Amino acid sequence: MREDETAASGEDRLIARYFRPLARHPGAFALDDDAAALTLPAGCDLVLTADAIVAGIHFFPEDPSDKVARKALRVNLSDLAAKGARPLGFLLTLALPGQVSDTWLAGFASGLGADVELFGCPLLGGDTVRTSGPVTISITAVGAVPHGGMLRRSGAQAGDRILVTGTIGDAALGLLLRRDRALAERCGLAPGLRDRLVERYLLPEPRNVLAQLLGAHASAAIDVSDGLAGDLAKLCRPSGVAAEVEIARVPLSEGARTILSREPALIETIVTGGDDYEVLATMSGGRIDGFRRQASALGVAVTEIGKIIVGKGETRFLDAAGRPLLLAHPSFSHF
Amino acid sequence: MREDETAASGEDRLIARYFRPLARHPGAFALDDDAAALTLPAGCDLVLTADAIVAGIHFFPEDPSDKVARKALRVNLSDLAAKGARPLGFLLTLALPGQVSDTWLAGFASGLGADVELFGCPLLGGDTVRTSGPVTISITAVGAVPHGGMLRRSGAQAGDRILVTGTIGDAALGLLLRRDRALAERCGLAPGLRDRLVERYLLPEPRNVLAQLLGAHASAAIDVSDGLAGDLAKLCRPSGVAAEVEIARVPLSEGARTILSREPALIETIVTGGDDYEVLATMSGGRIDGFRRQASALGVAVTEIGKIIVGKGETRFLDAAGRPLLLAHPSFSHF
Numbered sequence: 001m002r003e004d005e006t007a008a009s010g011e012d013r014l015i016a017r018y019f020r021p022l023a024r025h026p027g028a029f030a031l032d033d034d035a036a037a038l039t040l041p042a043g044c045d046l047v048l049t050a051d052a053i054v055a056g057i058h059f060f061p062e063d064p065s066d067k068v069a070r071k072a073l074r075v076n077l078s079d080l081a082a083k084g085a086r087p088l089g090f091l092l093t094l095a096l097p098g099q100v101s102d103t104w105l106a107g108f109a110s111g112l113g114a115d116v117e118l119f120g121c122p123l124l125g126g127d128t129v130r131t132s133g134p135v136t137i138s139i140t141a142v143g144a145v146p147h148g149g150m151l152r153r154s155g156a157q158a159g160d161r162i163l164v165t166g167t168i169g170d171a172a173l174g175l176l177l178r179r180d181r182a183l184a185e186r187c188g189l190a191p192g193l194r195d196r197l198v199e200r201y202l203l204p205e206p207r208n209v210l211a212q213l214l215g216a217h218a219s220a221a222i223d224v225s226d227g228l229a230g231d232l233a234k235l236c237r238p239s240g241v242a243a244e245v246e247i248a249r250v251p252l253s254e255g256a257r258t259i260l261s262r263e264p265a266l267i268e269t270i271v272t273g274g275d276d277y278e279v280l281a282t283m284s285g286g287r288i289d290g291f292r293r294q295a296s297a298l299g300v301a302v303t304e305i306g307k308i309i310v311g312k313g314e315t316r317f318l319d320a321a322g323r324p325l326l327l328a329h330p331s332f333s334h335f
Numbered sequence: 336m337r338e339d340e341t342a343a344s345g346e347d348r349l350i351a352r353y354f355r356p357l358a359r360h361p362g363a364f365a366l367d368d369d370a371a372a373l374t375l376p377a378g379c380d381l382v383l384t385a386d387a388i389v390a391g392i393h394f395f396p397e398d399p400s401d402k403v404a405r406k407a408l409r410v411n412l413s414d415l416a417a418k419g420a421r422p423l424g425f426l427l428t429l430a431l432p433g434q435v436s437d438t439w440l441a442g443f444a445s446g447l448g449a450d451v452e453l454f455g456c457p458l459l460g461g462d463t464v465r466t467s468g469p470v471t472i473s474i475t476a477v478g479a480v481p482h483g484g485m486l487r488r489s490g491a492q493a494g495d496r497i498l499v500t501g502t503i504g505d506a507a508l509g510l511l512l513r514r515d516r517a518l519a520e521r522c523g524l525a526p527g528l529r530d531r532l533v534e535r536y537l538l539p540e541p542r543n544v545l546a547q548l549l550g551a552h553a554s555a556a557i558d559v560s561d562g563l564a565g566d567l568a569k570l571c572r573p574s575g576v577a578a579e580v581e582i583a584r585v586p587l588s589e590g591a592r593t594i595l596s597r598e599p600a601l602i603e604t605i606v607t608g609g610d611d612y613e614v615l616a617t618m619s620g621g622r623i624d625g626f627r628r629q630a631s632a633l634g635v636a637v638t639e640i641g642k643i644i645v646g647k648g649e650t651r652f653l654d655a656a657g658r659p660l661l662l663a664h665p666s667f668s669h670f
Binding site: 035124130138142 | 362364367368369370371372373374375380381382383384385386387388389391392393414415417418420426427428430459460461462464465466467468469471473475477478480482485487488489557558573
């Protein structure tokens with residue numbers, strides 16, 4: 001080997017340039033080792049979740065890379081929020097095709113860095129690999145909950161109320177608005193409202209600010225990523241219960257209400273479309289007012305949409321006349 | 336929604352069929368929740384590492400899927416071994432093109448399951464996504480070390496000896512034998528020896544059995560994944576030292592020795608090729624005999640190949656006459 005050998009590999013340069021600045025946690029060792037080391041807060045369990053997004057499947061190749069990066073992190077943060085866990089950090093595995101530009105990478109790192117700060121969730125490690133396929137971003141997020149306190153899908157009981165944060169359906173409508181350019185005009189949707197829906201698809205707003213509160217009050221929770229209907233079923237089945245939702249109570253943004261008033265059939269898109277990254281939770285009726293008040297003080301609206309009943313995983317969405325909505329595709333799946 | 340709605344999505348079916356059986360850790364909740372929960376052993380730090388492999392880059396698309404799965408896990412286990420960490424489990428993110436068959440998936444899950452048992456490293460969670468590109472397997476492995484005890488790259492000191500486990504260069508030669516069908520014959524390599532080298536490329540043998548011993552004795556360590564020369568440099572730079580290796584002491588398998596006797600220039604492939612997944616460690620001279628004896632009792636040969644000297648990251652590979660070997664490509668990188 002040359003005695004003056006100091007040239008780092010391309011991967012090392014890429015890491016040093018774009019990702020080292022995001023790895024300020026001392027246990028990340030400035031990404032200069034094979035692994036990260038973490039000391040868990042006393043009395044806490046570790047919570048681990050992994051979610052990946054792929055160009056052309058979960059985002060458009062032309063989406064701005066800063067938002068792609070933030071979405072990749074936020075879909076994982078959303079899982080931590082719904083489990084009542086505080087973020088400790090994340091590992092990032094990035095599969096990059098050869099033609100990815102420095103501009104794209106700089107934007108990606110910049111967006112990621114903004115969320116590292118915003119959510120207090122440092123980069124701990126990861127891997128960068130070449131691919132002949134699309135950009136693929138795999139993240140493993142690590143969080144902490146009080147020992148034994150991870151909020152499960154399986155704790156819902158008959159009599160519990162069903163709550164949801166924020167508004168439902170915005171991201172699915174945002175995606176539809178991108179695919180169907182005439183929809184906004186057909187529905188008389190103002191540009192500002194259209195942009196807001198499209199933005200909700202691009203950039204989820206995970207409810208990490210509520211994690212501790214959810215852990216204290218909820219009997220079960222799940223984040224709404226595959227659609228309200230499908231994710232409610234995923235909570236009911238392991239809980240061994242059923243659910244009834246009043247469609248009229250599902251919280252909608254002004255944009256969603258505008259579209260729905262012209263195209264009522266899009267209620268199916270709203271309750272099954274996914275990408276909401278809101279939290280769906282159950283809790284006893286006596287806890288609701290306190291929970292809602294504290295959530296509101298933290299800036300998050302919470303809406304009661306229905307109740308848990310005795311059953312075996314069935315979920316019913318009832319219209320104003322009490323008739324169940326028949327859904328063609330109850331949950332979104334790429335498979 | 337239909338009241339009899341019990342149909343799971345395709346992704347749920349895939350997980351239930353192939354991956355749930357590998358998730359026996361109670362904190363994996365049978366992959367039926369959004370996250371896993373782990374209670375760390377008392378007095379331990381968490382160690383986290385992530386490595387991905389991509390079809391056509393890190394393995395051949397036609398490689399048997401059971402070995403692909405095991406390789407994906409083992410490259411991560413190798414990092415834990417070199418950091419002195421005991422495996423606690425792993426998260427798997429699998430990006431699959433549409434044409435992946437059930438046979439491929441069944442083989443993948445079967446290989447993975449074999450290593451889950453062999454290394455005591457349960458599946459804790461993960462994600463399954465569609466891709467228009469090649470099969471991409473991202474794994475995050477989680478381990479434990481005594482508090483403050485993660486073995487670093489940066490602890491090597493002038494005067495320390497350099498050790499390596501097993502044999503070096505086999506995987507790189509195995510890859511070369513697959514690409515250059517005439518090489519085996521040119522070198523008079525017996526089929527059994529050829530197969531053994533090819534197998535070493537397909538299926539690394541990470542040295543997790545040595546993790547605790549390394550933690551007790553080594554001053555620094557790294558697993559050899561990008562080639563002995565490059566990884567030695569990656570250990571020397573953060574340690575602020577230099578290294579001298581005697582080429583003649585680098586441990587070679589019978590197959591590697593046979594090839595090298597006919598094609599001496601392949602010494603470069605051996606020391607820079609990578610995919611060895613052996614451990615490169617440094618320790619003071621007084622510890623070597625005890626370490627080697629205990630490692631041998633655990634079934635792993637350890638060889639002293641050189642010494643750490645004062646310097647600034649330089650690494651020299653010396654021939655029998657003390658002349659430094661000049662390497663064209665000191666370390667492997669896909670970038």
